[in-house]
Every structure is written in C-alpha cells, then in structure tokens.
Ligand SMILES: Nc1nc2c(c(=O)[nH]1)N(C=O)[C@@H](CNc1ccc(C(=O)N[C@@H](CCC(=O)O)C(=O)O)cc1)CN2
C-alpha cells in the first residue's frame with residue numbers, strides 16, 4: 016500500500032480501541048495506553064490484514080491500544096508482539112468509569128500539592144518558563160498563538176508571555192467560554208473558543224472571572240477575530256480567513272511522559288474545554304490547508320509527575336498528547352518524534 020494512502024486521514028477515520036491480552040485466563044495487572052497518533056509512522060507496517068507493530072513492553076500482560084484507524088481497513092489485524100487481540104472488545108463503559116475516577120483522584124491530589132506552593136515559587140518558575148520560551152524556535156516562529164490567561168495560583172503565570180507575544184506583533188488568542196448557540200444532545204453545556212486580543216490595552220482591560228482568570232467581556236466578542244465561531248455550520252462559513260492557530264500554550268493540572276511511548280500526557284480541570292476545542296478545530300472545513308498546530312503545555316515542576324515515583328497521568332482516547340512541555344525549571348520536554356500530535360491536524 017502506498018504511503019500516501021494513509022495521510023492525510025479521510026473524514027471517515029475514527030478512533031477505535033481494542034483490548035489485547037497475552038492468553039486465556041491472564042489477570043489484569045496493568046493498564047497501558049498507546050495512542051497511535053501519527054498514522055504516517057505506521058504506514059510502513061500497515062496494509063489490509065497485516066499486523067501492526069506497536070511499542071509494547073513484553074511485561075505488560077494487559078494492554079489497551081487506541082489506534083487511529085481507517086474505517087474498515089484493518090478491523091481484525093491488530094495484534095501486539097506475542098499477544099492476541101479481541102477486536103470486538105471496544106472501550107467499555109466500565110473502563111471509562113475507572114478512568115474518570117482515576118482522573119478525579121489525581122486532580123484532588125494535585126490540588127493539595129499545588130495549594131501549598133507559595134506565590135513567590137510560582138512567580139520564579141513562571142519567569143523561567145518565559146525565559147525558555149522566548150528563545151524557543153517554535154514559539155518565535157508561531158505568528159498565531161493561543162495563550163491561556165492564568166489563574167492567580169496553581170499554574171504557570173502567563174502575563175509576561177502575553178505581553179511579549181503582543182510586542183512581537185503576534186496574533187494572540189485567548190480562551191473564551193460560551194454556551195453553544197445551537198446545542199446538540201452530545202454537545203457540552205459550555206464550549207471554548209479562542210478570541211483575539213487587539214493590543215496591550217485590550218489585554219490590560221480584562222476583568223477577572225470567578226476563578227480569577229482575566230476574561231473576555233461577552234459584549235466585545237462579536238467585534239473580535241475568533242477561531243471557531245459558533246459550532247453552527249452557518250457561522251463557520253463566516254470565520255475570518257486568518258483565524259487559525261500555529262501554537263497553543265495550554266494550562267493543565269498534571270503532566271507526565273509515558274516512558275515507553277514518549278507521549279506527553281496532560282490532565283486538565285475535567286471540563287474538556289481544550290479537548291473539545293481541539294476536536295472542533297481539527298474538524299473545521301479548512302483543516303487540511305492550515306499549518307500544523309503545535310500543542311505545548313506549561314507546567315510548574317510540581318505538576319510534572321515523575322514516572323518512578325508517581326502514578327501515570329490517566330488518559331482517554333480523546334485526550335490529545337502534547338508536542339512539548341515547558342517546565343518551571345526552564346527545561347523543555349519534547350514528545351518522542353513519532354508521537355507528534357501535529358501530524359493528525
Ligand atoms: N488559566 C486557565 N484558563 C483557562 C483554563 C485553565 O485551566 N486555566 N481552562 C481550561 O480548561 C478553561 C477554563 N476552565 C476551567 C475549568 C475549571 C477550573 C477550576 O478551577 N475548577 C474547579 C476546580 C477543579 C479542580 O480542582 O481541578 C473549581 O471551580 O473550583 C478552572 C478553569 C479556559 N481558561
């Protein structure tokens with residue numbers, strides 16, 4: 016099968032999940048998730064009816080694989096090294112319940128850990144993030160960036176980044192939460208869009224919301240350039256041509272790197288705002304013509320969990336792996352190259 020047969024994925028492509036096991040009667044001892052985000056690095060292995068080779072540690076008796084699969088193309092062909100596959104076994108509701116509870120527990124743990132972090136420590140780490148970022152090529156190259164506006168505590172402060180990006184003449188987009196005008200049964204009660212800051216004065220005029228996050232006045236939204244518009248098809252047509260993003264600097268509650276796959280995982284506050292935004296962004300009409308979107312997290316060192324001492328950050332198939340992470344000690348972690356989230360946008 017020619018390489019380009021899998022890239023870019025056609026609209027019919029979907030996320031699918033299989034359970035694998037090493038043999039009858041094995042017990043579930045460990046969850047491991049391999050999200051195959053970059054179909055291109057698999058094209059060498061995939062053709063109809065083939066076995067896909069994925070980075071499976073042989074010590075994992077029980078493994079969950081989420082693969083970005085062309086509909087119908089390889090339904091029965093997944094089989095990890097030394098294992099077998101049950102393609103009829105999809106992501107089960109019970110798995111989702113366990114996952115949600117693992118996320119909830121980790122958020123509660125992180126809340127406690129971050130609550131005791133003095134403001135000065137956050138300020139110092141935020142300066143180091145900014146110092147690292149301002150010479151980081153992907154940031155310098157990005158002309159359309161989305162930056163979150165920080166809460167007073169518990170996350171990297173972004174004030175200097177926003178001002179710097181505006182000074183450099185970048186188009187700076189910030190989160191805006193709103194009710195979908197035409198909600199569907201499966202749409203969340205509130206969704207997030209990214210709207211553009213006009214200039215420094217505009218930024219400095221924002222008022223804090225209930226979380227202390229500087230927020231966009233809804234009465235100004237109609238006059239702003241925004242990335243998605245309302246999810247109704249008619250307003251998508253009205254989107255401005257340059258309402259696209261090169262880079263999103265994302266907040267989070269906890270992050271880690273999967274030591275086996277090199278995926279950078281992120282846990283948010285549990286409202287799915289970023290997940291839904293990225294999903295909708297990747298579904299907009301001109302998704303294929305846009306430049307690739309980079310996802311970078313900003314993390315206090317206390318938010319980056321060490322695999323040797325902490326539990327893994329739990330992730331679902333809808334959670335997008337990051338391209339990189341800028342840390343409060345000034346370090347930058349990059350995802351293993353073949354996991355780059357950009358390739359699927
Ligand atoms: N600075 C910043 N801006 C952001 C986000 C963020 O995480 N940080 N968001 C990212 O989506 C969106 C806002 N979503 C948020 C969702 C929940 C909470 C929050 O603090 N919720 C709970 C506490 C939950 C927890 O303990 O984790 C609360 O209301 O007390 C904050 C922001 C858009 N803007």
Ligand SMILES: Nc1ncnc2c1ncn2[C@@H]1O[C@H](COP(=O)(O)OP(=O)(O)OP(=O)(O)O)[C@@H](O)[C@H]1O
Pocket residue numbers: 118281282283284285286287288289290291294331333334
């Ligand atoms: N792409 C998606 N498709 C379907 N449901 C989704 C998607 N993204 C998020 N959700 C749902 O939104 C809820 C919150 O998701 P999750 O716990 O992953 O949020 P989070 O990653 O912590 O938040 P955020 O993305 O705002 O930082 C979950 O119930 C999840 O099932």
